[in-house]
Amino acid sequence: MSDFTFSKLNPDLILDAIETVDIRAESGLLALNSYENRVYQFLAEDNKRYVVKFYRPQRWTDSQIQEEHDFALELSHQEIPVVAPLQLGANKSTLHHHEAYRFAVFPSAGGRQFEVDNLDQLEWMGRFIGRIHRVAQAKSFKHRPQIDTTSYLDTPKQILENGSLLPHHLQTAFHTILDMVISETKMKFSQQFTQIRLHGDLHPGNILWRDGPTFVDLDDCRTGPAIQDLWMMLSGDRQQQFIQLDTLVEAYDEFHSFDTNELVLIEALRAMRMVHYMAWLSQRWEDPAFPQAFPWFAEDKYWENQILALKEQYSALQEAPLKL
Numbered sequence: 001m002s003d004f005t006f007s008k009l010n011p012d013l014i015l016d017a018i019e020t021v022d023i024r025a026e027s028g029l030l031a032l033n034s035y036e037n038r039v040y041q042f043l044a045e046d047n048k049r050y051v052v053k054f055y056r057p058q059r060w061t062d063s064q065i066q067e068e069h070d071f072a073l074e075l076s077h078q079e080i081p082v083v084a085p086l087q088l089g090a091n092k093s094t095l096h097h098h099e100a101y102r103f104a105v106f107p108s109a110g111g112r113q114f115e116v117d118n119l120d121q122l123e124w125m126g127r128f129i130g131r132i133h134r135v136a137q138a139k140s141f142k143h144r145p146q147i148d149t150t151s152y153l154d155t156p157k158q159i160l161e162n163g164s165l166l167p168h169h170l171q172t173a174f175h176t177i178l179d180m181v182i183s184e185t186k187m188k189f190s191q192q193f194t195q196i197r198l199h200g201d202l203h204p205g206n207i208l209w210r211d212g213p214t215f216v217d218l219d220d221c222r223t224g225p226a227i228q229d230l231w232m233m234l235s236g237d238r239q240q241q242f243i244q245l246d247t248l249v250e251a252y253d254e255f256h257s258f259d260t261n262e263l264v265l266i267e268a269l270r271a272m273r274m275v276h277y278m279a280w281l282s283q284r285w286e287d288p289a290f291p292q293a294f295p296w297f298a299e300d301k302y303w304e305n306q307i308l309a310l311k312e313q314y315s316a317l318q319e320a321p322l323k324l
Helices: 011-019 063-077 119-136 149-162 169-190 238-252 260-283 289-293 300-318
Strands: 038-045 049-055 096-098 101-107 196-198 206-208 211-214 223-226
Touching: 011 096, 011 101, 063 101, 063 119, 119 196, 119 211, 119 238, 149 169, 149 260, 169 260, 169 300, 223 300, 260 300
Parallel strands: none
Antiparallel strands: 038 049, 049 101, 096 101, 196 223, 206 211
């Protein structure tokens, strides 16, 4: 498990890896907020700031990572503000290997966090997501996975059942409501929806704002329904979400037609994210960074709150979907 947990990734190895692509760091390595991978910012001898990202071993294949890079470059070439990996070395590659690790180098991008309750910014976001999807629908991923109930519900359920962190006295209550949420979510996904390439994890933390949005971190890009890249923009009560959704979709439609049938998936996708997140933490618990960053995950209080959250989500799944 040493490779899986980045136990051998030390500063000397990181600096040696960077030098293999003819970049030399002048400053120390600043660790950025990333748990799935290891990401560091540094100043190079050309006086430019870069970010190097080491991919977690055993998660993606080379083909899947390359497809992420190619998608980012494709969007960037269409003048969509996506931070794409740099093409370096003699063969202008974006994916590099050093010892047991795979890595990529990106230009450093700055900005403040996107404001989910700012309707002007939401209008910008709607237009840019529409532009992303117009490019995305032109062809399909061959290697990246799909957003489906198997990978976001069935597999996570199995991981949680086999894990050891859920307190024994809460197991019956937890799994009872979990099964109810899974059943209701699968009903929402029972009809067919158009599948396109997606950013896949477009939450506010993956959007930097400086005179408009800059999109970062396509590490979870997948195939799925377009609403996946929109629903995480919504916040607040139902009326606030209605206004936000209307603002987003009106701007989105300027560049890509939105299928209103997908509105039924908003709460289903929220449920899938909740379940997948719990399983992700459980699956990564052997990485020492996780108990340190998420100590509450092993506490009874966390699982009690998750039972309540799943009950609330079950109620939300039974409500009528938002309409435009």
